[in-house]
Amino acid sequence: MGSAPLNDLLDLLAPSRCLACRARAAVPWCRDCAGQVRQLPPGCDRCAAPHGSAHACWPADAPVAATVALYDYRGPVAAAVTTAKVAGATAAWPALGERLAERVADAGTQADVVTWVTTPGQRARARGVDHARVLAQAVGGRLTIPVSRLLEARPSRAGDRYHACLRLPGTHVLLVDDVVTTGATAWRAAATLRAAGADRVELAVLARAGSHVLGAATRRPA
Numbered sequence: 125m126g127s128a129p130l131n132d133l134l135d136l137l138a139p140s141r142c143l144a145c146r147a148r149a150a151v152p153w154c155r156d157c158a159g160q161v162r163q164l165p166p167g168c169d170r171c172a173a174p175h176g177s178a179h180a181c182w183p184a185d186a187p188v189a190a191t192v193a194l195y196d197y198r199g200p201v202a203a204a205v206t207t208a209k210v211a212g213a214t215a216a217w218p219a220l221g222e223r224l225a226e227r228v229a230d231a232g233t234q235a236d237v238v239t240w241v242t243t244p245g246q247r248a249r250a251r252g253v254d255h256a257r258v259l260a261q262a263v264g265g266r267l268t269i270p271v272s273r274l275l276e277a278r279p280s281r282a283g284d285r286y287h288a289c290l291r292l293p294g295t296h297v298l299l300v301d302d303v304v305t306t307g308a309t310a311w312r313a314a315a316t317l318r319a320a321g322a323d324r325v326e327l328a329v330l331a332r333a334g335s336h337v338l339g340a341a342t343r344r345p346a
Contacts (some may be wrong), residue, residue: 141202143216152204152223153214163195164332166231172304174336180337182307187314188299188339190326193225197303197331205302214253220330221262224300228328229266235298235326238264239274241313244284260300263328269298274320275313283344286313288320296324304329307338 141147142154153161167174171181172193172223182188240256248254257273264271274292277284286343297317304310304327314325 127196143207143213144200151219157200160199162198164193164196171338172332180335182338186311186339187246187318187325188310188327189324192228192233192328193304193332194224194229195331197333201331206238208252209255209302210306210346217253217255217258217340218262218271221259224259224328224330225262225266233298233326233328235269237296237298237323238269238271238300240301241301242275242277244277259330263300275316283308283312286316290317292317293321295322297322298326298328300328301332302329303333304338305333311339343344
């Protein structure tokens with residue numbers, strides 16, 4: 125059976141659905157929901173927030189040197205990430221990764237290696253995917269930069285804690301995740317990479333939640 129008939133059969137048995145409203149559509153969104161998606165314009169190089177007089181950025185001592193974000197985390201974007209991460213729509217991650225990869229490429233981002241904010245093993249198995257890894261693979265493939273797992277994650281009550289898999293002297297790392305909200309998770313992950321010797325850590329995320337100061341509650345990484 126050729127790939128086209130097989131895809132037709134799979135679509136009949138398990139049709140693709142919009143990640144926001146669940147209508148039958150090519151992932152990630154149907155036409156109506158796609159019209160509500162807000163793509164962020166290029167903003168601050170450090171935190172990806174829109175430029176403006178009230179602009180708030182990463183603190184000066186943050187381990188993240190630059191940030192690229194594609195979407196505003198609201199509406200269909202928030203629904204898509206939740207559905208793909210929590211509701212098991214794992215097939216959506218490659219499509220979302222392709223979109224993030226295009227934004228990162230357009231930003232002219234360069235790095236020695238691409239890695240991701242790793243999900244603890246038990247949680248990844250329960251979800252069926254380490255979603256940030258899929259995003260990182262799409263980004264690395266688009267930029268033709270090696271993709272490597274540089275972090276291990278262990279859950280804790282105060283949020284996941286990260287451990288470096290190897291030393292990274294003088295390395296420029298591109299760290300990939302789905303969403304940056306408070307910035308605490310990215311701070312901890314980036315700080316771990318810097319402590320392992322990385323010279324520069326940049327962050328690429330599908331979405332940024334708000335335009336507030338990032339990492340304000342994590343001035344000293346744990």
